[in-house]
Amino acid sequence: MPCNSVVELIQVVIDDRDRLKDYQFVKKSCGQGVGNNSLLIDILRGMSVDELLEVDAESLLAVDRTDDEVLEFLRLKHLFAVQATLEVLTGRLTGGKGQSCAVADVAYDGDETIMNAEIDVDVITEQIAACAGCKGGCGQPIKT
Numbered sequence: 001m002p003c004n005s006v007v008e009l010i011q012v013v014i015d016d017r018d019r020l021k022d023y024q025f026v027k028k029s030c031g032q033g034v035g036n037n038s039l040l041i042d043i044l045r046g047m048s049v050d051e052l053l054e055v056d057a058e059s060l061l062a063v064d065r066t067d068d069e070v071l072e073f074l075r076l077k078h079l080f081a082v083q084a085t086l087e088v089l090t091g092r093l094t095g096g097k098g099q100s101c102a103v104a105d106v107a108y109d110g111d112e113t114i115m116n117a118e119i120d121v122d123v124i125t126e127q128i129a130a131c132a133g134c135k136g137g138c139g140q141p142i143k144t
Helices: 049-054 057-061 069-089 121-134
Strands: 007-015 019-029 100-109 112-120
Touching: 007 069, 019 069, 049 069, 057 069, 069 100, 069 112, 069 121, 112 121
Parallel strands: none
Antiparallel strands: 007 019, 007 112, 100 112
16 A cells, blocks of 8 residues: 655765765655665765756756656656755755755764755655656756
8 A cells, every 4th residue: 555645754975075975765654765765876876965956857867768757756856855955954945844855963973974854745846847847857948
């Protein structure tokens, strides 16, 4: 039976060089991955925080094109969740209630920074809907 929870949790791990080491994206109620716990890790691992924040939907989807709308949706959901978390970690967003990412905790041990947060699925889904509307991948009109 599918899980009905719309609350999702993310953990992002950044190494001491400000590069993505790992992330896990799961449903709060059951702990199951959102599609897959770290669907994009093979693409995003090793990228700097600044590089990750620059990735747009179009360039991500161009890496591994698919006609599967569910997979495309999940890829964008993962990207936007990781980016929202990093925006809070870097101070670009405050990370409070009502925003796409609400911080649970941040830990630093000298080698890595680990941030745990709750993702507002409605905000992330609105971002994805904007991308799907034009098929340009970024919510902007397709350049011809």
